[in-house]
Amino acid sequence: MKVGYARVSTFEQDLDLQLDALNEEGCDRVFCDQGESGAKAHRPEWNNCLDHLREGDVLVIWKLDRASRSTKHLIELAEDLDKRGVELKSLKEQIDTASAMGKFFFRMTASISELERDIIRERTLAGLAAARARGRKGGRKKSITEGQMLEAKRLAEAGELSITDICMKVGISRASYYRLVTPETAS
The missing domain is CATH 1.10.10 (Arc Repressor Mutant, subunit A)
Structure with missing residues (x-):
């Protein structure tokens, strides 16, 4: 059985792109979380999805960051799924852990994704520090004079x-x- 999982971080975001891809992949069942951060290990439908998986199933996600934001958590997930006899397939990165090469690319892609997020975080913090050094204060402007x-x-x-x-x-x-x-x- 192919089991899909889709997630967006806010209620303003749309799940349609992910759902279309999961349906095109032939998922028999799809679990969706909306308004849930990937940094949270416990998300309602994510937990239901993991509970639903059985030996021989394939967990299909649109992109690795839909499952988690950290390399450590992704690797723990892959190891847990492997022990349970469940394969992991990421459509965007074209990763399928059914093969040794797929497992290798999974780990490499997870590490690169985490590096990318860390670089973005560093740039953001450096930009905020530079703005503060020029006297600019961050945050929302006061609504009351x-x-x-x-x-x-x-x-x-x-x-x-x-x-x-x-x-x-x-x-x-x-x-x-x-x-x-x-x-x-x-x-």
């Missing part, structure tokens, strides 16, 4: 308006109000 913050605090200290009225007058949400105004000054 200094003026709004001061006005909310001033109105809260005056004690003449309700929290709802202060929020409407200043143009902030109740959550923002509670974040800005300390409990001692809230009315």
